[in-house]
Amino acid sequence: MLKHYETVFIMTPVLSDEQMKETVKKFENFLREKGAEIIHQENWGLKRLEYQIQKKSTGFYHLFEFKAEPHVVAEFELQYRRDERILRYLTVTLDKDAIAYAEKRRTHNFGQKKEPKQEVLYEVKHEPRPEIKFAPVEEPVFDPIDDIVEEQIIEQTLENKEE
Numbered sequence: 001m002l003k004h005y006e007t008v009f010i011m012t013p014v015l016s017d018e019q020m021k022e023t024v025k026k027f028e029n030f031l032r033e034k035g036a037e038i039i040h041q042e043n044w045g046l047k048r049l050e051y052q053i054q055k056k057s058t059g060f061y062h063l064f065e066f067k068a069e070p071h072v073v074a075e076f077e078l079q080y081r082r083d084e085r086i087l088r089y090l091t092v093t094l095d096k097d098a099i100a101y102a103e104k105r106r107t108h109n110f111g112q113k114k115e116p117k118q119e120v121l122y123e124v125k126h127e128p129r130p131e132i133k134f135a136p137v138e139e140p141v142f143d144p145i146d147d148i149v150e151e152q153i154i155e156q157t158l159e160n161k162e163e
Contacts, residue, residue: 036068
């Protein structure tokens, strides 16, 4: 009897994009060869790990959702253990509620951040401000006589200091 499974695995971050895709393809082909039906797969990309694994702080995450016989899952996990590119993996059997949740997540983009609804407690009315009128500013007038007087004051001050 086919059971519904979901597996998430973390690949080492030192892989190139091509090597990462090749690794995913390897596991996908393994499942297909063993008669598993792949329902959905997601590439979650490079994510930061909560704690270091094999001295790595990031890893490429990938998810497979599939239907298979239980013995296939045991062989599948053995393949994970043998592959040095895999840091961690977790395979779980999905019950009817988890299957419904996975279906909802797949089809309705469940889990994406949505704009929070803002509840209006009261409405504020903004009245236009009265227009403020400023008095005209006169341009300063520069008188050449002021410059002469200022020079004389400076000269007298310098003379007084010399004496």
